[in-house]
Amino acid sequence: MIIDGKAISQAVKDEVKAEVAGIVSRGERVPCLCVIIVGDNPASQVYVRNKIKAAAYTGMESKLVELPAAVSEDELLSQISVLNEDPAVDGILVQLPLPKHIDEEKVIDAISAEKDVDGFHPSNVAGLWLGKDCIVPCTPAGVMRLLDSIEYDLRGKNAVVVGRSNIVGKPVAKLLLDRNATVTIAHSRTADLGAVCRQADVLVVAVGKAGLITGDMVKPGAVVIDVGMNRNAEGKLCGDVDFASCAPVAGWITPVPGGVGPMTIAMLMKNTLRCYRSR
Numbered sequence: 001m002i003i004d005g006k007a008i009s010q011a012v013k014d015e016v017k018a019e020v021a022g023i024v025s026r027g028e029r030v031p032c033l034c035v036i037i038v039g040d041n042p043a044s045q046v047y048v049r050n051k052i053k054a055a056a057y058t059g060m061e062s063k064l065v066e067l068p069a070a071v072s073e074d075e076l077l078s079q080i081s082v083l084n085e086d087p088a089v090d091g092i093l094v095q096l097p098l099p100k101h102i103d104e105e106k107v108i109d110a111i112s113a114e115k116d117v118d119g120f121h122p123s124n125v126a127g128l129w130l131g132k133d134c135i136v137p138c139t140p141a142g143v144m145r146l147l148d149s150i151e152y153d154l155r156g157k158n159a160v161v162v163g164r165s166n167i168v169g170k171p172v173a174k175l176l177l178d179r180n181a182t183v184t185i186a187h188s189r190t191a192d193l194g195a196v197c198r199q200a201d202v203l204v205v206a207v208g209k210a211g212l213i214t215g216d217m218v219k220p221g222a223v224v225i226d227v228g229m230n231r232n233a234e235g236k237l238c239g240d241v242d243f244a245s246c247a248p249v250a251g252w253i254t255p256v257p258g259g260v261g262p263m264t265i266a267m268l269m270k271n272t273l274r275c276y277r278s279r
């Protein structure tokens with residue numbers, strides 16, 4: 001069975017849209033997301049455009065701050081500080097990656113934790129690991145929503161996460177742990193990736209290597225969630241999971257495109273609304 005991220009993300013955006021309509025009808029201030037983009041990386045421009053489009057769909061306001069690739073770190077930090085202080089802005093997102101001369105960690109730290117819609121700020125990361133109510137990064141939150149959409153009960157199941165980045169692998173692993181799965185995190189030094197993956201009732205793959213996971217690495221009936229976004233030789237978008245060989249073995253599988261990707265943007269809308277409410 002295919003988990004249709006496009007349809008599920010649409011449902012999430014419609015939930016947000018309905019809430020925003022309620023806010024508007026009560027004559028309250030409309031939530032506002034501010035996206036900062038530095039430079040002209042074509043992939044980043046597509047992501048940013050889609051985020052602004054999604055905000056418009058939900059009825060939220062949005063603000064796009066475009067800065068040249070040569071902008072200084074100080075200038076970027078001072079723009080963030082202005083937005084932190086702006087009472088009309090609820091969420092601030094700085095599109096990554098940033099040019100090499102800018103320290104990403106410094107930039108993430110500079111965003112006010114209460115406007116950190118990406119959930120990357122150290123206080124939100126700490127909150128996640130301490131089990132506090134906090135802003136959860138969009139892609140991991142989207143993965144969980146996909147699992148919820150098939151009403152998958154994670155209790156006692158073996159979950160394997162391939163990839164241990166701060167933005168996907170680690171937070172997904174913590175969210176699965178919170179649902180009482182038994183979680184294994186695999187990475188580039190994992191000795192026998194196939195053997196580890198074959199133990200998985202739920203396999204979440206976030207690596208960035210097209211076709212890394214093949215059908216022989218999947219336990220029959222497993223749920224396979226493919227976070228990867230790669231371009232193949234023909235320039236087509238593809239995941240980390242070899243769909244053709246894995247789909248016949250898996251019980252459930254997400255496609256790329258149309259799986260996790262649209263969920264990330266939908267969960268960003270949820271996070272913006274959350275920041276609005278808590279402010």
Ligand code: NDP
Nearest residue numbers: 139163164165168187188206207208227228229260261264
């Ligand atoms: P990173 O490059 O930060 O992390 C990749 C991880 O994969 C690392 O932990 C690395 O291990 C591990 N890895 C690399 N090679 C192997 C291997 N051969 N076997 C097992 N593990 C390996 O990537 P991200 O987490 O940022 O992104 C992962 C993928 O997800 C990318 O394709 C990215 O484009 C996509 N993505 C998609 C999003 C969406 O909205 N759909 C959002 C964010 C990311 P080690 O730590 O040992 O180096």
